[in-house]
Amino acid sequence: MSQPSESQRNNPSRSHTASEKFPDEATWQPTTDLLKTSFDALASLRLTVALLGMGVFIVLAGTLGQVDRDVWDVIHDYFRMDLSEDYNVLFSFSLFDRLYHIPKPVTWIDLKILFPKSFFEGQKVPKELLSDMFAPARLISSLVLGLLMSSMVWLIPMRDKKRQWGIFAACTVTLALLCAKKGGFWFPKGWTIGALMAVNLLAAHLIRFKVQAKGTRLWAGFGVIALGVLVTMAVISSGSNKADSNMKLLEISGTPSGGTYKLTVDYPFGDSFSDEFAYDATSADIENKLRQHEGLENLEVTTKEGDPPNVIHQFVFDKDAEEIPNLNVDITQLTGGTPAKS
Structure with a gap:
C-alpha cells in the first residue's frame, strides 16, 4: 500500500481524491435522465x-x-x-x-x-x-x-x-x-397547435437526425436553405393577389327601413376604428367619416351595382399599407336589411 507523499503530509487538503472534489456520473444521472425523458x-x-x-x-x-x-x-x-x-x-x-x-x-x-x-x-x-x-x-x-x-x-x-x-x-x-x-x-x-408541432419537429431532428455533411457540402446546404427562405419571403411579400387584397365589399341586402349599423375597421396587428352609420348612408358619407381616422386618409368608398334592392359599398384601402384591415358589421340597431361583408 502506497504511503502519502511528503507534500501530501504537509498539505492535508491535497490528499483528497478527484472523486471527492468533483461529483461522479451517478450524481448527475437523475438530471440527465430527466432531460433525456423530456426530449x-x-x-x-x-x-x-x-x-x-x-x-x-x-x-x-x-x-x-x-x-x-x-x-x-x-x-x-x-x-x-x-x-x-x-x-x-x-x-x-x-x-x-x-x-x-x-x-x-x-x-x-x-x-x-x-x-x-x-x-x-x-x-x-x-x-x-x-x-x-x-x-x-x-x-x-x-x-x-x-x-x-x-x-x-x-x-x-x-x-x-x-x-x-x-x-x-x-x-x-x-x-x-x-x-x-x-x-x-x-x-x-x-397557432398554439402549430407552435407545438414546430417544437416536436425540432426536437425530433435534434435527437434522431445527425448532420453527416462536413466542410464545403455543409455550408453549401446552409446556403441553399437560406436562398429558399429568401425566395419564399419574396413570393409572400409580392403575392400575385396583392392588388385585390386591399379591396373589401360591404353589401346591404334587403330593404332597411331605419336605424343604424356599426362598422368596425379592424387591423389584425393594430388598432380598430368603429363608427355608426344610418341605414341609408351613402358611400360618400362612409368615406368622409372613416377618413378622419389615422391610416385611413387614402380610403376610397364607392357604390357598385348589386341585385335590387341590394346596395354594395366597395372599400379600397391604401395598397402600400403594411396591412389591410378587416370589416366587421354590427346590425343590432338596424331595422330591416342585412349587411354582409367580403
Missing part, C-alpha cells in the same frame, strides 16, 4: 399524431363555428392569438394588467357548434338537446371529448401502467363532467 417526450411520434388530431379537430370546430358567426370572428377566436394588444401594459405597475393582456393560447368551444342546423334537415335544433346537463346528447358528446382529451396521458412515459390507467380514468371522468356542466370546453388555438 424524448417532445420528439415522440405519439405527440405528432396527437397534435395532428388536434389540428383536424380545431379546423372542424372552426368550420362548424361559421354557421352562426362571421368567418373573421372564428379565425380570430379559434386560430389566432391576439398579438395586437397595447404593449405599453407590459411596463405597467399593475400585475393584473400584464396577466390580462397575455395572448391566450386556448379558446372556448361550445358544444352547440357540434350539432349544426343542417343535421336536422332544416328543422329547428331541439332546445332540450343540449340545454340540460343530463341531456343524452350533451352527456355522450362530453364523454367522447373527455376520452379524447384524456388520451394525452398516454404521451407521458410511465412504467406503472396501472397508475397510468388510473390517471387516464380520473381525467376522463373529470373532463367529461366539467364539459357537461359548462356546456363547452377549452381547447388549444390553431
Whole structure:
C-alpha cells in the first residue's frame, strides 16, 4: 500500500481524491435522465399524431363555428392569438394588467357548434338537446371529448401502467363532467397547435437526425436553405393577389327601413376604428367619416351595382399599407336589411 507523499503530509487538503472534489456520473444521472425523458417526450411520434388530431379537430370546430358567426370572428377566436394588444401594459405597475393582456393560447368551444342546423334537415335544433346537463346528447358528446382529451396521458412515459390507467380514468371522468356542466370546453388555438408541432419537429431532428455533411457540402446546404427562405419571403411579400387584397365589399341586402349599423375597421396587428352609420348612408358619407381616422386618409368608398334592392359599398384601402384591415358589421340597431361583408 502506497504511503502519502511528503507534500501530501504537509498539505492535508491535497490528499483528497478527484472523486471527492468533483461529483461522479451517478450524481448527475437523475438530471440527465430527466432531460433525456423530456426530449424524448417532445420528439415522440405519439405527440405528432396527437397534435395532428388536434389540428383536424380545431379546423372542424372552426368550420362548424361559421354557421352562426362571421368567418373573421372564428379565425380570430379559434386560430389566432391576439398579438395586437397595447404593449405599453407590459411596463405597467399593475400585475393584473400584464396577466390580462397575455395572448391566450386556448379558446372556448361550445358544444352547440357540434350539432349544426343542417343535421336536422332544416328543422329547428331541439332546445332540450343540449340545454340540460343530463341531456343524452350533451352527456355522450362530453364523454367522447373527455376520452379524447384524456388520451394525452398516454404521451407521458410511465412504467406503472396501472397508475397510468388510473390517471387516464380520473381525467376522463373529470373532463367529461366539467364539459357537461359548462356546456363547452377549452381547447388549444390553431397557432398554439402549430407552435407545438414546430417544437416536436425540432426536437425530433435534434435527437434522431445527425448532420453527416462536413466542410464545403455543409455550408453549401446552409446556403441553399437560406436562398429558399429568401425566395419564399419574396413570393409572400409580392403575392400575385396583392392588388385585390386591399379591396373589401360591404353589401346591404334587403330593404332597411331605419336605424343604424356599426362598422368596425379592424387591423389584425393594430388598432380598430368603429363608427355608426344610418341605414341609408351613402358611400360618400362612409368615406368622409372613416377618413378622419389615422391610416385611413387614402380610403376610397364607392357604390357598385348589386341585385335590387341590394346596395354594395366597395372599400379600397391604401395598397402600400403594411396591412389591410378587416370589416366587421354590427346590425343590432338596424331595422330591416342585412349587411354582409367580403
